Amino acid sequence: MENKTIKFVLKILTIFPSIFFLTYVLNGFDLKFWVFEIIISFMTSFGIVFWQLFDYEKYNEISYEDFLESKHSLSLENSEENWDQFNEMIKNPLLELEIIERTDEMLKVLIARKFIDSILTVRKTKDAIIVNIEKKFFSFLPDRAENYRTIQKLAKRSQQSKRISTSEA
Known part of the structure; x- marks a missing residue:
């Protein structure tokens, strides 16, 4: 299943916990608005990966392993x-x-x-x-x-x- 779309989604899911933790800390450890924090974290993760996507898509010959990676x-x-x-x-x-x-x-x-x-x-x-x-x-x-x-x-x-x-x- 070496598909760039799957890699895109996996990168979003990899970044999501870090963004969620950051919004949780910035909100003062208040779980009152946890649904809002999840939505904001998902949208931010999506935005980060989507912003990166166009720079990687310039290279047609890029392999699945190198797509959206920094190593x-x-x-x-x-x-x-x-x-x-x-x-x-x-x-x-x-x-x-x-x-x-x-x-x-x-x-x-x-x-x-x-x-x-x-x-x-x-x-x-x-x-x-x-x-x-x-x-x-x-x-x-x-x-x-x-x-x-x-x-x-x-x-x-x-x-x-x-x-x-x-x-x-």
Whole structure:
């Protein structure tokens, strides 16, 4: 049942409890208007996911696992060219970056975003270079396809890339 409509509804149901709790707290823990709080929480959850929908729909080739998610993964051929590309990205960044951790086999970078920053992790294994990107906080929320756009740019810049969707990982 890999349907984008089902994913849309599941995202609404995932966000709903957080919004309901927030409205419950803002109302002073008063269950007098609980029906109103449920309706407002559902409408707010729907609005958040619906607002995100159009940014993800721009990508016709987006997989079910990547749709309305902020966690994405990419597998590249383990070559010096691809590894040097990531080191070059750190030396001459296009975005505001902060190096969190750097070793010979791993690179972890914080990418500054408008609202919630993202973490890009690049790991060098025997067979491949694995690139993961996710939001630093609230990774269950969609991110207007910012992380998907970033990982697609990295895939286009690499020489021989093979995309693997592992949003659920």
